[in-house]
Amino acid sequence: MSAIPVLPPAEPWSLPSRGRVGMLSLIIGESGIFTIFVVAYIYYIGKSLSGPTPQQVLDIPLFNTICLLSSSVTIWLSERQIERGNMKAFGALWALTIALGIEFIIGTFLEWKKLIFVDGLTIHTNLFGTTFYSLVGLHATHVVVGLLMLTLVLIFALTGHLKESHCERIQVLALYWHFVDGVWVVVFTVVYIVGR
Amino acid sequence: MADQTLPIAGSLDITPPRVKERATAVEWLHEWVITTDHKRLGILYIVYATFFLLVGGLEAMLIRIQLIKPDNHFLSPGAFDQMFTMHGTTMVFLMGMPLLFGFANYLVPLMIGARDMAFPRLNAFSFWLTAFGGLLLYYSFIGGYGLYGMGNAPDVAWFAYAPLTERAFSPGHSTDYWALALIVSGFGTLGTAINIIATVLSMRCRGMTLLRMPLFVWLLFVVSGMTLVTITPLTACQIMLVIDRYLGGHFFDTQAGGSATIWAHFFWIFGHPEVYVLVLPAFAIENEVIPVFSRKAIFGYPAMVAASVGIAFISMGVWAHHMFTIGMTSVGNTFFVLSTMLVGIPTGIKIFNWLATIWGGKVQFRPPMLFATAFLFQFLIAGLTGIMLAVAPWDWQLHNSYFLIAHFHYVLVGAIVMAFFAGFYYWYPKIIGRMLDETLAKWHFWLFVIGFHITFDTMHFVGLLGMPRQIYTYEADRGWGTLNTVVSIGGFIQAIAVLIFAYNLIHSYFRGRIAGNDPWGGWTLEWSRPSPPPD
Numbered sequence: 001m002s003a004i005p006v007l008p009p010a011e012p013w014s015l016p017s018r019g020r021v022g023m024l025s026l027i028i029g030e031s032g033i034f035t036i037f038v039v040a041y042i043y044y045i046g047k048s049l050s051g052p053t054p055q056q057v058l059d060i061p062l063f064n065t066i067c068l069l070s071s072s073v074t075i076w077l078s079e080r081q082i083e084r085g086n087m088k089a090f091g092a093l094w095a096l097t098i099a100l101g102i103e104f105i106i107g108t109f110l111e112w113k114k115l116i117f118v119d120g121l122t123i124h125t126n127l128f129g130t131t132f133y134s135l136v137g138l139h140a141t142h143v144v145v146g147l148l149m150l151t152l153v154l155i156f157a158l159t160g161h162l163k164e165s166h167c168e169r170i171q172v173l174a175l176y177w178h179f180v181d182g183v184w185v186v187v188f189t190v191v192y193i194v195g196r
Numbered sequence: 197m198a199d200q201t202l203p204i205a206g207s208l209d210i211t212p213p214r215v216k217e218r219a220t221a222v223e224w225l226h227e228w229v230i231t232t233d234h235k236r237l238g239i240l241y242i243v244y245a246t247f248f249l250l251v252g253g254l255e256a257m258l259i260r261i262q263l264i265k266p267d268n269h270f271l272s273p274g275a276f277d278q279m280f281t282m283h284g285t286t287m288v289f290l291m292g293m294p295l296l297f298g299f300a301n302y303l304v305p306l307m308i309g310a311r312d313m314a315f316p317r318l319n320a321f322s323f324w325l326t327a328f329g330g331l332l333l334y335y336s337f338i339g340g341y342g343l344y345g346m347g348n349a350p351d352v353a354w355f356a357y358a359p360l361t362e363r364a365f366s367p368g369h370s371t372d373y374w375a376l377a378l379i380v381s382g383f384g385t386l387g388t389a390i391n392i393i394a395t396v397l398s399m400r401c402r403g404m405t406l407l408r409m410p411l412f413v414w415l416l417f418v419v420s421g422m423t424l425v426t427i428t429p430l431t432a433c434q435i436m437l438v439i440d441r442y443l444g445g446h447f448f449d450t451q452a453g454g455s456a457t458i459w460a461h462f463f464w465i466f467g468h469p470e471v472y473v474l475v476l477p478a479f480a481i482e483n484e485v486i487p488v489f490s491r492k493a494i495f496g497y498p499a500m501v502a503a504s505v506g507i508a509f510i511s512m513g514v515w516a517h518h519m520f521t522i523g524m525t526s527v528g529n530t531f532f533v534l535s536t537m538l539v540g541i542p543t544g545i546k547i548f549n550w551l552a553t554i555w556g557g558k559v560q561f562r563p564p565m566l567f568a569t570a571f572l573f574q575f576l577i578a579g580l581t582g583i584m585l586a587v588a589p590w591d592w593q594l595h596n597s598y599f600l601i602a603h604f605h606y607v608l609v610g611a612i613v614m615a616f617f618a619g620f621y622y623w624y625p626k627i628i629g630r631m632l633d634e635t636l637a638k639w640h641f642w643l644f645v646i647g648f649h650i651t652f653d654t655m656h657f658v659g660l661l662g663m664p665r666q667i668y669t670y671e672a673d674r675g676w677g678t679l680n681t682v683v684s685i686g687g688f689i690q691a692i693a694v695l696i697f698a699y700n701l702i703h704s705y706f707r708g709r710i711a712g713n714d715p716w717g718g719w720t721l722e723w724s725r726p727s728p729p730p731d
Contacts, residue, residue, distance in 0.1 A: 018314040018398035025390040025424055032428030033435075036462055040436065040447060049453040124444025127453050134439055134447075 019172040027179045030142070034183055037138055038190055041131040045195050051126035054196045057119040064107035065188055068143075071100035072181040075174050085164040091157045097177070098154060101147045108140050132191065139187050142180050149173055232316035233731060234301045237323050239627065241298025244327060248290040249613075250698065251334075255283035257691055260684035266672040276668035277351035278370075282333075284354030285374065287608070288470070289381060290330040295616055296477035297326075297388045300416040302627060304392060306722035306729065307410045309401025314394035322387030329381025336373035350374035353666060355467060356437075358448030358459035363441050372441065375434040382431045389423035392416055407501070410720045411494060414501055415480035418508045419473050425512070426473055430466035433459060457522055464515040472511040475607065476504065478575075478615035479546060482568055485618050486550050488718045489565035490557030496549045503542035503549075510539040520591045529588045536586035543579060547572065562716070563637035567618035570645055574610030578603060581656070596666070599659025602652050609690075610648055617644075617697070624701070625715050629727040630708030636700040644693035650686030654679050 045054075078093035112133075115121045123133040153173065156162040219227070231237060259279050262271040271279060301319065305312055313319050337347040348369040352361050361371040396417040400409070409417075437459075439445035446452035448459045487494045494500060516524060516532040524532075550572060559565065581603040585591050594600060617640075625631050658679045663670065670676055714723040722729070 013402045015398045015400065018394040021397045022315060022390050022394040025393045025420075026386075028421075029386050029390070029424040029428050032425045033432045036429045036432035036465075037436075040458065040462075043458060044454070047453045122444075123439065124446070127446050130439065130445040130447060130454075134436065134445065138435075 017168060017172075019169060020175070023172045023175045027175065030179070031183075034135075034138065034186070037131075037135045038186060041135050041190055041195065044127045044131050048126035048128045051129065052119050052121045054128060054132075054191070057115055057121055058192060058196055059111075060192050061107060061111060061188075064104050064111075065184065067100045067107070068104040068181055068184055071097045071104075072178055074100065075177050079167070079171055079174050082162075082164060082167045082170055087157065087162065087164070091154065094150065094154055094157065098147060098150050101143060101150065105140065105143060105147070108136070135187060136191065139180070139183055142183065146177050146180050150177070230320075232312075232320045234305050234313045234316065234319060235627075235729060235731070237319050238298045238300075238302030240323055241294045241301060241326075244330070245291045245295035245298060246698070246701070248286050248294075248330065250694070252283050252286035252291055253691060253694055255279050255286065257687060259283060260687040262668060263670075263680050264684040265681060266670050266674070266677045268669050271668065273668045274351060277353075277666075278347075278349040280666055281350045281353050281370075281374070285333065285350060285378075286330075288354065288474070289378060290333070292474045292608075292612065293381075293385055294326055296416075296419065296474065297385070297392075299477065299481070299616075299619055299623070300392055300420075301388070303623065303722060304395055304413055304416055305399070306725060307413050307720050308396065308399065308404055309721055310395060310399040313391045314399055315391050318387050319391050322384040322391065325384030325387065326381045327384075329377045329379075329384065332380060333373060333377035336370065336377075339369070339373070348373055355460075355463050357463075358437070358440075358456040359450060361437055361441075361459075362449060371437070375437050375441075379431055379434050379438075382427050382434075385423060385427050386431075389420040389427075392420040393424075396420075407498070411483035411497065411500055411504075412480040412720070415476045415483065415504050418504050419476045419480075422469055422473050422476075422508050422511075426466055426469040429462055430470075433462035433466070436462075457519075460519050460522055461516070464518045468515040468518065469508075469511050471604075471607070472507060474612055476507070478571065478612045479504065481615045481619040481622070482550060482571060484718070484720065485564045485568040485622050486553050488622075488716050489560050489562060489568070490554045491560075491717070492553055492557035494549065495552035496545075499545055500549055503545045506542040507539060510535065510542070514539055517586055517591070520588045521595045533586055533588050537583060540579060540583055540586075547576060547579075562621075563632065563634060563641065564618045564622040564716070566638070566641045567614050567621065570641070571611050571614045571618065574606060574614060574648075578606035578611055581606065594659060596664055597659040598655050598663045598665060601665050602655035602659055605652050605655070610652065617641075620697075620701075622716065623722075624704070625708075625711030626722055626725075626727050626729075628705055628708070629711055630704050631711050631715060632700050632704045632708060636696055636703070640693050640697045640700065643696065644690055647686045647689030647691075647693060650689065651683050652686070654682045654686065658683065 074093050075097040078090050078097065081087075081090040081093060121129045121132075123129050150173070153162065153170065228236065228240070231240075258271060259276070262268055262276055262279075301313065304310075333350070336349040339348055350356070350370045350373055352366060352371055352374065356371060356374055359365055396409070396413060400406075406414075436445065436447040440447050440449060446454045448454050448456050450456055483494055483500065514532060514536045516528065517536045520529055520532070561569070581599070585594065585600065585603055621632055621637060658676055661674075661676060661679070663674070663676050663680075670680075711727045713726055715727075716723070
């Protein structure tokens with residue numbers, strides 16, 4: 001009789017988590033949108049026919065940038081806390097992340113207030129205005145959406161609904177926040193360094 | 197299915213199914229509206245696409261009636277502009293995209309042994325976004341009096357070039373409907389693409405490594421990846437257009453130093469990969485149909501995977517072959533000539549592999565194979581005229597002529613629609629549980645092929661004689677009259693064929709022969725399930 005077929009020991013079958021894959025795909029797609037706005041910004045540097053130029057009106061938003069980039073660090077720290085089940089520490093760091101994000105939005109708001117009312121730069125003033133407000137505005141919109149999601153999670157955490165078992169989902173959301181920060185690095189470089 | 201009422205928790209429920217009470221009409225409708233099941237959403241997408249195939253076809257017929265003879269006045273110039281714009285926009289966004297995502301939705305989970313897509317609710321949300329985007333686009337016909345009393349349907353061509361679309365030159369709302377409807381349906385498309393990627397990477401059954409997946413799944417996975425970086429540039433430039441039109445932006449405003457050319461670049465950065473997004477699913481269907489009806493496994497599976505991925509990447513770098521006449525530098529032109537020719541290589545590999553699959557096989561010319569074979573001939577010719585157009589000086593003569601229209605319809609209709617017909621005949625038995633009538637299928641096939649060639653073969657010559665696209669009429673002394681009449685007659689024949697097909701879909705739903713699990717002898721996982729697969 002021929003040998004009885006013996007199945008090999010079951011190999012581990014591990015696939016990436018769908019939340020992570022989904023979020024990474026979303027990030028790739030969003031990068032596509034941002035790339036087009038960045039390309040338009042770069043293409044139109046120096047091509048405005050009139051009106052305030054970047055050199056004249058743009059101040060480097062150093063404090064805002066430090067806040068936003070630090071929020072990536074605080075969110076990373078909070079992820080480590082929830083992995084270990086320290087829900088209180090997680091909540092504190094998460095709230096700090098939100099606070100830093102809110103500061104960034106307030107800072108952007110104040111910057112735009114100055115640009116519009118003091119320098120007279122609006123989206124229809126010239127090419128610089130159009131490309132600046134679209135690109136920075138698109139980024140700020142993504143920050144706001146991120147803040148809304150983060151706040152929702154904070155509410156869940158404060159009302160005791162967030163458990164250690166949710167840490168995977170927290171990491172997926174944190175991925176989005178890191179993406180938003182990454183985009184800011186690009187936008188900051190293009191607008192405030194290259195473009196000036 | 198696991199049932200908590202059984203003595204052993206989690207065990208299979210093998211009680212025979214109860215006869216379900218008949219649902220009322222409202223309950224039935226409700227079920228379909230709230231469904232998150234990939235099979236139902238797939239059917240919704242396919243029905244939606246088939247409806248708009250007929251609508252887009254009607255728009256084409258109106259165009260052909262207007263052009264059937266010189267100096268015709270069946271349609272006013274404004275109405276004609278709306279017809280060709282809506283025909284193109286409908287066929288690409290409301291027919292092609294939903295159809296491919298419909299097939300993907302239905303088949304990908306079945307083929308990889310997954311229970312459903314990765315994100316079922318996102319799936320439903322994406323479908324309804326796409327659907328409402330389409331309805332918004334068509335609302336334009338009745339929304340408002342419009343400039344000349346014809347409603348506000350988009351009339352700026354499907355690629356909506358700036359500066360025509362700027363407020364100054366399109367004061368009505370036609371452009372707004374175009375931009376907003378496509379932004380909305382674009383988000384739906386993005387959602388489905390994300391879903392497919394997550395499903396393929398995260399939900400394959402045990403043992404199905406990536407290199408054991410059916411090629412259909414591979415190609416739709418590649419298509420979804422492409423979609424992420426293809427649709428998003430379109431969304432971006434449409435947002436820019438809306439900013440220009442409503443917030444006084446200057447993205448495409450030449451008076452303020454902006455550039456209308458940049459619209460063309462951004463649009464075609466979307467537009468060229470988009471046509472590959474449309475054609476790769478046609479390849480996917482060919483990859484399933486040809487082996488089964490040749491009774492032979494696909495020749496060169498790894499090469500097919502590599503060629504598909506190669507096509508995806510190279511197609512991202514050829515967009516400006518749509519812009520040879522816009523005034524790029526000779527270096528720019530040459531780069532795009534070469535990249536466009538380069539994309540022909542992996543495509544050629546695929547054609548040779550299909551031929552090698554058929555060679556030595558026991559071929560059965562059932563309806564799916566009829567359409568799949570016609571695809572091979574027609575896609576080859578389409579590719580050849582494409583390579584001709586890739587040669588920039590040739591394109592300088594024939595850009596935006598009817599030669600170009602003949603080329604891209606050869607791909608879109610002769611190849612893509614043909615492959616989708618093959619897919620319909622192949623998978624309808626699985627989805628509905630009944631076979632499509634074969635006699636009607638043969639009438640559909642032969643009428644369509646004959647009509648297709650009468651129209652589009654002739655159209656090449658009209659183009660070579662100099663007839664440009666998007667003109668609402670032409671003078672009698674041009675020498676284009678007879679050829680245009682021939683083209684139009686071929687169009688009417690194709691219309692009859694498609695109506696036969698639509699009738700077949702409905703007739704066979706009630707009277708088709710019961711299909712059973714595997715009427716064609718296929719070997720991918722969906723054929724191991726009953727027809728239709730239970731929920």
